[in-house]
Every structure is written in C-alpha cells, then in structure tokens.
Amino acid sequence: MTATTPARTVARPRNFETKAWLFMRYSGVLLIPLVWIHVLIQDVLVGVHAIDLDYVAMRWATLGWRVYDMALLAFTFAHGMNGLRNVLNDYLRSPRLRRVADVVLLVGWIVISAIGAVAIVGGVRTP
C-alpha cells in the first residue's frame, strides 16, 4: 500500500483528440462557477415553485443574464456531448458503429444547441 508509482509524462500529439481532451479540462474548470452559480440561484435559492414565464422574462430582460445563459448552453452541452462521445468510444468496438455514434451526436449537438440559442435570442413569447 505504501508503494508509489512516479507519474509518467508522454509527448502529446497535436491532433483532434488532444484538443478535445484539453477542452474537457478547460471547459470543466470554467463550468464550475458557471453551473454552480446557476444551480445555486435557480434550484436552491429561487426554487422551481417561483419559476414561471414571467420569471424567465424578468431574468432575460437583463442582457447580462442572456449572455450568461448562452455561455452556459454552449459550454455545458459541448462538454456533455463530448463526454458522451468518450463514454461511447469505450463501449463501441466497431469503427462503423463509432462513426454512426459520432454523426448522431454531432447532429444532436448542433440541433439542440441551435434550438436553445434561438430561444435565448428570441426570448419569452406571451401565449
């Protein structure tokens, strides 16, 4: 139990996977304040019983919160979808299945990000 293995450093190739790997670390560090502040305010302090269309409209009346939510949308979903890609790559053995998964994730990522972005820019519409 007391034996320790010294850390080994290897040369990192500058390919897509290295950039994706670095992105997960840097975006992860950024997401800690971004997501935690969002969760603290909306889930813990405000609470789902105080959230309705008027509340969202009131919040988005401030441009800063729209920019905040846009950053939240972009970074959380990119981080999450790439995380799912990493998980799937561990379990999908055939290169063909990986291709299929990559295409599905890429399309899903772009479409859902776009839907969220349009809603943030468009804002609350009165029913």
Add this chain to the structure above:
Amino acid sequence: MSTLKVPLEGSLTYRGREGQWAYLLHRLTGLGTLLFLTIHILDTSTVYFLPDLYEHAIAIYRLTPFMLGEIVLVFCVLYHGVNGLRVALFDLRPELWSEARQRSSFWWTIALSLAFWLPAAYLMGRAIVEHNL
C-alpha cells in the same frame, strides 16, 4: 450485447478501489447530468417556441419525485465538478500525482461534495415540505 457486458461487468468487479470508484461516479454523475441537461434545454426553449407548454413542464418539475430528483442532480453536479477539478489538476500537473494522493484526494472529493451538497439539500428539502406536503 456481449461487447457491452464485458466492460460493464469489468467496471464493477475491477478492484481499482478509490481510483475506480471516482471514475465510475464521474461517469454516472456526468451521464445523469447530461440526460437532465438535454431535457432542460428543450423544456426551457418552449418559452419561445411553445410558451403554453412551459407552464406544463414547470408543473411537472414541481412534483415531489422530480424535486427529489433535483436534489440528486445537485449532488451529481457538485461531485462531477469537484472530481473533474481533481482529474484536471493531476492531468495538467502530473508531478503532483502519487498513488497515495490519488487515494486520499478521492475521499477529500467526497467530503467536499457532501459539504457543499448538505446545505443545498436541506434548503431544497425544506422547499418540498413547504410547498408539497
């Protein structure tokens, strides 16, 4: 399905102790958070696309099982963040890594996550009692 059975069983039976537990929890909390996030982006988008539907979505989130799920979600977000910071630190500063630190840092991660989560869980639990019971 055998391609899934082997790695899934291996995840549970591999005796990597703290490192393996940290990895498993990181995956589960990450996947759980992504599942919620996907639904959350779409339900929030209804404020623009289908505003009538938004109040329905919020009504579902106000149900007790969903509010309990929200408390679990907050733990997932906290653990995934603290553990992710631990992973990033050891990855980007490998000279800090040692087997002993790998083990002890997992328990610090659990302790820190719980320390952040308990007050949040208390406040969110109180909201369930106030509104739903």
